Amino acid sequence: MTRVIAISSGKGGVGKTTVVSNLATSLAKMGHSVVAIDSNLTTSNLGLHLGIHLYPTTLHDVLEGKANLKDAIYLHNSGFRIIPADISLRKMKDVKSHEYMEIFDKLMSSSDFILVDCAAGLGKEAVTAIRAADEMIIVTNPELPAVTEALKLSFVANKNETRNLGIVINRVKNESHELPARYIEDMLNVPVLGKVPEDKEVRKSIAMKQPIVLYSPKSPAAQHLKSVAATITGEKYEPKVSVSYRLFSWLR
Numbered sequence: 001m002t003r004v005i006a007i008s009s010g011k012g013g014v015g016k017t018t019v020v021s022n023l024a025t026s027l028a029k030m031g032h033s034v035v036a037i038d039s040n041l042t043t044s045n046l047g048l049h050l051g052i053h054l055y056p057t058t059l060h061d062v063l064e065g066k067a068n069l070k071d072a073i074y075l076h077n078s079g080f081r082i083i084p085a086d087i088s089l090r091k092m093k094d095v096k097s098h099e100y101m102e103i104f105d106k107l108m109s110s111s112d113f114i115l116v117d118c119a120a121g122l123g124k125e126a127v128t129a130i131r132a133a134d135e136m137i138i139v140t141n142p143e144l145p146a147v148t149e150a151l152k153l154s155f156v157a158n159k160n161e162t163r164n165l166g167i168v169i170n171r172v173k174n175e176s177h178e179l180p181a182r183y184i185e186d187m188l189n190v191p192v193l194g195k196v197p198e199d200k201e202v203r204k205s206i207a208m209k210q211p212i213v214l215y216s217p218k219s220p221a222a223q224h225l226k227s228v229a230a231t232i233t234g235e236k237y238e239p240k241v242s243v244s245y246r247l248f249s250w251l252r
Helices: 016-029 046-050 059-063 097-110 124-132 144-159 181-188 200-207 220-233 243-251
Strands: 003-008 034-038 081-083 113-117 135-140 163-172 192-197
Touching: 003 016, 003 124, 016 034, 016 046, 016 113, 016 135, 016 163, 016 220, 034 046, 046 081, 097 113, 097 124, 124 144, 135 144, 144 163, 144 181, 163 181, 181 192, 192 220, 200 220
Parallel strands: 003 113, 003 135, 034 081, 034 113, 135 163, 163 192
Antiparallel strands: none
16 A cells, blocks of 8 residues: 655754755665655755756656646656656645645555655645655754744644654754754654754765765764654564764763
């Protein structure tokens, strides 16, 4: 059965698109058929992260009835398919949930996972994608403003009967002001699926237009993102973080 998962965040800048691209890659490497859709129609980023932002046909064209869905699907070298959005400034009609559902229906026969990179925040664009999905994962930073906005997303999911799988706490620095994972779990009443540490290799991977799990697979961020992917599928994966990194984190 195909799983349609909206990846959302209450605010921008938490690393949601990075999580999407790396979950898609990790799931594909585990042998699953994966499609990643950039539903951030206003400020799309997924194509930029993967180096396919200048492809001629996009999700915009499909939703506007100017192209067939198959023409907007591109195969990434990591093994998953992507439907990018347009990065240009162009007017876009309001998208309805049923339009996304029609796209999902066409992809289900050939996909195990459909990951939807939602627009950040609580606007109509994000809510429409969440409503159309079956499940949702929230990406947040361990800071009160981000977690507060994440709580609002939980309410949105509940209202629209979208199952909230849990939270990915991204860019964890282990600093004293950060909210503990157990506090975030209690606040949102959903499990923490993984804690991804702040890692300079992530910025390098984005510059190289490669997911971190490909660019630097042994890096701490890559290891923890692989663990999140395994958790989603019900498998076990213990992040293999080097002794030097553990020592550095303890000292900090």
